[in-house]
Amino acid sequence: MDWYQTVFELIDMRSFSNLWFWLALAAIWSSATHYVLGAPYDMVPRAARLGGQSERDLDELVRIRISRLLHIADVSGIWLVALLAAALSGLLILGFWYDVEFAQATFLIGAPMTIVQLHALSTARLIEMADLRGAALRDRLSRHRHLTQAIGIVSIFVTAIWGMYRNMSVGPFG
Numbered sequence: 001m002d003w004y005q006t007v008f009e010l011i012d013m014r015s016f017s018n019l020w021f022w023l024a025l026a027a028i029w030s031s032a033t034h035y036v037l038g039a040p041y042d043m044v045p046r047a048a049r050l051g052g053q054s055e056r057d058l059d060e061l062v063r064i065r066i067s068r069l070l071h072i073a074d075v076s077g078i079w080l081v082a083l084l085a086a087a088l089s090g091l092l093i094l095g096f097w098y099d100v101e102f103a104q105a106t107f108l109i110g111a112p113m114t115i116v117q118l119h120a121l122s123t124a125r126l127i128e129m130a131d132l133r134g135a136a137l138r139d140r141l142s143r144h145r146h147l148t149q150a151i152g153i154v155s156i157f158v159t160a161i162w163g164m165y166r167n168m169s170v171g172p173f174g
Contacts, residue, residue: 015105016163038065112155
């Protein structure tokens with residue numbers, strides 16, 4: 001028996017049957033819902049509860065983060081959209097036309113995260129244009145987080161269903 005074959009039988013290298021893929025998926029969505037426009041979400045209820053310095057800290061941190069996000073979008077937005085569209089298109093074609101499981105797994109993480117990032121950009125523009133502070137800012141951040149959680153739930157569900165389908169159709173050592 002070949003050494004490489006032994007290693008690949010011992011460590012399953014397929015994405016959907018690999019524990020590390022599911023841990024990475026959970027970590028990515030956990031991080032995406034915890035950091036709302038770059039600010040840890042625990043700052044939002046703390047600012048509402050304590051006010052004062054906590055609220056000023058939240059306002060300033062969000063202002064800094066959205067300023068940075070909008071600057072990147074204004075300077076490099078066209079190139080980032082082009083590169084992201086090319087990458088997602090490549091993953092989509094490799095994954096679902098050529099049946100490359102790693103590309104499927106990467107696409108099922110990347111596509112919903114792209115939607116979340118586009119929504120973050122939209123929320124950042126809205127916050128900047130309306131100059132939201134205090135309660136209005138906290139409300140907007142909460143709504144952004146709720147939508148991110150909803151996208152995450154749907155994404156994890158679709159990924160789990162597709163992963164179960166792949167695992168059942170391919171078999172244990174596919």
